[in-house]
Each structure stands twice: as C-alpha cells, then as structure tokens.
Amino acid sequence: MKVSSHVVARMLGAWQEGPGSAHQRLSDRLRLLVLDGRLSLGSTLPSERDLAVALSTSRTTVGAAYRTLVEQGYLATRARARATVRLPDDTSPGPRPGASPGTIDLSFAAPPAPVEILHAAFAAALEQLPRHFERHGYDRNGTSELREAVAHWYERRGLPTAPDHILITNGAQHALALLARTLLSPRDQVLIDHPTYPHAIATFTEVRARPLPVAVSSSGWDTVQLQAAGRIARLAYLIPDFHNPTGLCMPASVRQSLRLACPTVIDETMTDLALDGESPEPFALHMPTAISIGSVSKSIWGGLRIGWIRAAPSVLERVQQTRHATDLGTPLVEQLATAVLLNDGRTRRPGTLQQLRSQRDALSRALAEHLPGIHAPQPAGGLTLWATFPQPISSRLAAIAPDYGVTIAAGPRFGIGGAFERNIRLPYALPSSRLTLAIRGLAQAEQALTRGATGVHNPAPVA
Ligand SMILES: Cc1ncc(COP(=O)(O)O)c(C=O)c1O
Known part of the structure; x- marks a missing residue:
C-alpha cells in the first residue's frame, strides 16, 4: 500500500520541534510510527522529494532520515522503487533493548x-461444568448463565435487560472488532472521541473505515460537535465512563441531551471503577438504541478475556453471522467463573x-x-x-x-x-x-x- 506524503506529514505532526538535527528527529519519528503500527509493514513511503515538499523541509533531510532507517532495518530500498516499511530482523517481542528486567x-x-476470589469462582465453575458435558460446547451467544448474570448486572444499575439482548465475547476489544466488521464498510466515517483508546482506532482502520475525531477536551464532551459529526458518521464510538485515556466521565446532563443520528457504540469497560462516588448510569438509559460493550478486564482481571455486547436481538443476529469467520465462541469455564463473580457483585x-x-x-x-x-x-x-x-x-x-x-x-x-x-x-x-x-x-x-x-x-x- 502506498502512503501519500500528506498522510505521512499528518502522522508526523510537530516532528520539527525538539533538540537534535532535523534528519535525526525525522528518522526517530518515522521509526516510532513504524513500531506503533501506524505505518504498516510493507507499505511504501513517498519519494524523498514528495515528502520534503509536504514537510516543507529539504530533500537532503528526508534522504538522510530514510538512510538512517535503512541502516537500522526499518526501511527496505530497491533501485528505482519506493522505500518499503519493514522491521529489523531482531525486533522480536520480549524485553526492549536497553530495558532491564526491572523496567x-x-x-x-x-x-x-484478585487471587482469592478468582480461585473461588473457578472452583465453583468447575463444579457446574459437568452440566454442560452433554452438549457440544459451541455457543456463539455465550452460555445462558453468563448472559443472565450480565443482564442482572445492567438491571442492578437500573437498566432493564433481557439475556437475549446480551452476546458474550472474548473481551471488549473482541466485541468492538465484531461490531466494526458487522456495521462498517470501507470508507465509512466513524465518530471517535479524540483522544481515544488506541486499539479502537486500529479496529476501525483495519476495516478501512475513516476515523472522524471529535475532541474530548479538559472540560469534556461537546454536544454540538458530537451531534454535527453524528450526522455524517456511519457509526459513533464513545467511552463516556472514565474515558481511556483522560479518565473523564461524561456528565449526566450531556448523556440526557445527546442525540446522535448514527448508530452508537458505548464502551463501558471502565464503568465499575468509580473512585469518588457511584458508577454512572448506563448510557442506554438515555439512548435506548445504544449498543453497549463491556467487560470484566478492568473491574476484575484482563486474563479472564470475557466481555459482551448489549444490543437489540436483530443487531446481535448480524454480529453472530460475522462471528463465524473469526471464532466459534468463548471458553466455557471462564464464562461460568465470570457469571459467579458478577452474581456475587465482585466487579466493585x-x-x-x-x-x-x-x-x-x-x-x-x-x-x-x-x-x-x-x-x-x-x-x-x-x-x-x-x-x-x-x-x-x-x-x-x-x-x-x-x-x-x-x-x-x-x-x-x-x-x-x-x-x-x-x-x-x-x-x-x-x-x-x-x-x-x-x-x-x-x-x-x-x-x-x-x-x-x-x-x-x-x-x-x-x-
Ligand atoms: C476503553 C477500552 N475498551 C476496551 C478495552 C479492551 O478490553 P478487553 O481487555 O476487555 O478486551 C480496553 C482495554 O484497555 C479499554 O481501555
């Protein structure tokens, strides 16, 4: 894939600021873009001349930066061909060079x-497991015990929910990826908080949708801007509860007044981590069509890999069809243990x-x-x-x-x-x-x- 000089310039942002020579700053920033995955492997960079024009810098600077990246193994070059993004042969997962084990x-x-309560929940789950042995063990919606427990979790928070409005996933990230594949087509615009959770951006670009950022400033969400963006977006993705990364919580007044014209995915992964008061009300109380996603990764433990989607059964049916292509369900013992944890109110x-x-x-x-x-x-x-x-x-x-x-x-x-x-x-x-x-x-x-x-x-x- 060719990446245009304007796209690279936009990703580089304010690369010229800071100490060091210009070509060194430029190669540092390009390398971080490669390692971050924002410049994907195999993509071809613009020519030195085009990038120099887009960055308002000299061709010598770009040439020197590209040469450094070739020497470090982040770019491959061939005669009369554009430079291609690669990784050095020794870039394996594991400790970072120079980073000591104590980093x-x-x-x-x-x-x-939370070790003890996890042990107890898994012990209870193993006792329940034999009840499932007669069935094949594949369940694209999730086991009924957990769907009921998640539905009760919403009900306890004031939002009536039936188990058939819940689909269990392998974490909230999986829930988002399934929704993106189901609801988006290439070139669709997706309204996102800006800043937002990085893997959400990756999820949307993976299905070739285009993020439409709306600022979450230090004072929070701007209803007018959100509603204007909602008129042109195909989907909105918001994290109103203790937003990642800012930690902000959308005020009740904004929740009550916000009307978005596009389908809206609400990420409630952090909901149970209210530190100075009660957890916020479920967003879907004010926007009944909202598709909510959640998980126990932050409130209990990420290693459970259990999440969910709460939506109308018609939406969940479409998600199930998409799911065939990626996975055939969520491990049963983890689901049973999570049901025990939810029913015991262990998320807070x-x-x-x-x-x-x-x-x-x-x-x-x-x-x-x-x-x-x-x-x-x-x-x-x-x-x-x-x-x-x-x-x-x-x-x-x-x-x-x-x-x-x-x-x-x-x-x-x-x-x-x-x-x-x-x-x-x-x-x-x-x-x-x-x-x-x-x-x-x-x-x-x-x-x-x-x-x-x-x-x-x-x-x-x-x-
Ligand atoms: C806002 C948000 N959504 C989703 C996820 C992914 O959660 P899970 O581990 O349940 O897939 C995270 C994890 O950091 C997150 O911060």
Whole structure:
C-alpha cells in the first residue's frame, strides 16, 4: 500500500520541534510510527522529494532520515522503487533493548488479579461444568448463565435487560472488532472521541473505515460537535465512563441531551471503577438504541478475556453471522467463573477501589514533586491520568524512557494525525512505591531529553 506524503506529514505532526538535527528527529519519528503500527509493514513511503515538499523541509533531510532507517532495518530500498516499511530482523517481542528486567511498565492500564476470589469462582465453575458435558460446547451467544448474570448486572444499575439482548465475547476489544466488521464498510466515517483508546482506532482502520475525531477536551464532551459529526458518521464510538485515556466521565446532563443520528457504540469497560462516588448510569438509559460493550478486564482481571455486547436481538443476529469467520465462541469455564463473580457483585470491591484511590493519589503526589511542569487533573475513576507537558516531547520521551527504567505509551497513540505530542497517559494500576519510582525515572528522562538524548526503543503495547 502506498502512503501519500500528506498522510505521512499528518502522522508526523510537530516532528520539527525538539533538540537534535532535523534528519535525526525525522528518522526517530518515522521509526516510532513504524513500531506503533501506524505505518504498516510493507507499505511504501513517498519519494524523498514528495515528502520534503509536504514537510516543507529539504530533500537532503528526508534522504538522510530514510538512510538512517535503512541502516537500522526499518526501511527496505530497491533501485528505482519506493522505500518499503519493514522491521529489523531482531525486533522480536520480549524485553526492549536497553530495558532491564526491572523496567516499570506504565504502558498497561490494567489491574492485577484478585487471587482469592478468582480461585473461588473457578472452583465453583468447575463444579457446574459437568452440566454442560452433554452438549457440544459451541455457543456463539455465550452460555445462558453468563448472559443472565450480565443482564442482572445492567438491571442492578437500573437498566432493564433481557439475556437475549446480551452476546458474550472474548473481551471488549473482541466485541468492538465484531461490531466494526458487522456495521462498517470501507470508507465509512466513524465518530471517535479524540483522544481515544488506541486499539479502537486500529479496529476501525483495519476495516478501512475513516476515523472522524471529535475532541474530548479538559472540560469534556461537546454536544454540538458530537451531534454535527453524528450526522455524517456511519457509526459513533464513545467511552463516556472514565474515558481511556483522560479518565473523564461524561456528565449526566450531556448523556440526557445527546442525540446522535448514527448508530452508537458505548464502551463501558471502565464503568465499575468509580473512585469518588457511584458508577454512572448506563448510557442506554438515555439512548435506548445504544449498543453497549463491556467487560470484566478492568473491574476484575484482563486474563479472564470475557466481555459482551448489549444490543437489540436483530443487531446481535448480524454480529453472530460475522462471528463465524473469526471464532466459534468463548471458553466455557471462564464464562461460568465470570457469571459467579458478577452474581456475587465482585466487579466493585471496596478494598480494590480504596487501593486504586491511594495509588492515584501517590501518582499525583509524585508528579507534583518530580515533574511540577506538567498538568495532570485527577479523574474521578478509571485507571489513568492524562498528563500534559508544556512542550511536545511525548514520542521522544517514550523512546528514551526505558533507559530510565520506565515504559510509557506516547500521546500520539491515542489520536490520529500526530496529535497529542504534549501528552502521555499514566496508569495508576501499580503499587504506589513503583509509581513513585517510575515518575522519578520519567523526570530523569525528561531532563535528558532537554540535553538532547534520543532513543531507539520499541514502543510498548497498550491496554
Ligand atoms: C476503553 C477500552 N475498551 C476496551 C478495552 C479492551 O478490553 P478487553 O481487555 O476487555 O478486551 C480496553 C482495554 O484497555 C479499554 O481501555
């Protein structure tokens, strides 16, 4: 696939800012785009001349950046052909070069497992399992025990729900991918929060839909802009409950007044992580046609890989048809264990919520002490702070942070067109002492950047 010079220029964003030579900054930024997956493997880059024009820079700068990437193994060149994106032969998953085994991973926003209650739930699930042995074990909707438990979870939150409005999936990401394949066609526009959850952007681009970003600013969602975008979008995807990455929660007044003309997918993955009050009301109370997706990955444990879609049976039937092509159902023991956990109300555990609160506070204190220049409002729930630096240093900081013992997800991964170069997402799912150490490391990395350091690390995966 050919990537045009304008698309590359948009992805690069403010590449010219920062220390180091222009060609070095350009090759650093292009390499991060490759490693982030925003420039996909095998795609062909624009010619040096075209990119130089689009970037308003010299052809020499682009030529030098391309040569560096060829030497590092990120570009392949052939005579009279465009440069093609590749990965160096030694880019295997596993520890990042230079990142020691003790590196603190701030790229994942996911809590550890609540060990005892998981053991108990799996023990109960194994007792129930023999009831299912006479059947074949394939169930594209999910087992009735879990669909009922999810329906009750909505009912307890005030939203009447029948089990046949629930389809069980392998996590919320799977739910979103199934919906994207079912509801979207190439070139359709999808309204997204901007910033948003990076794998949602990947899901929509995978089906060749075009993201239509609407800003989620520090003051939240703008109803007028959302409604205007909803008139041209084929689908909307919003995370109103403790939004990833900003942690913001859509106010009740916006929920009540928002009317979108297109089908709307509401991601409620973080709903149960209200830290300073009650969980928000289910979005579908105010928009009955909303397609809600959820999971227990953040409220219990990501390793369960259990999520769901709540929608009208007619929508779920279409999703089932799509599902044939990808998978034939969700593992049964995990479903039975999750039903036990939901029925016991284990998605909101006071001890875990208290621990998250104190980790969130510890992170804020560490930021105030070690990185006083950044702005990071405390969210009322979820797992992440969205920090803003005075300078656009996010990608470069992510590149060198492993040298200082931390991995982070750079701000541009949460947006399109190279946006959010002043932001990083900081999860508070780790113990307070680790968070404090990580922020000290980041502060040292930031100081090194201002002295002109660069890095060659793979970006961390995000969740
Ligand atoms: C907003 C949002 N949606 C979906 C997911 C994916 O969740 P799951 O692990 O259930 O697939 C995540 C995970 O980070 C998320 O933050």
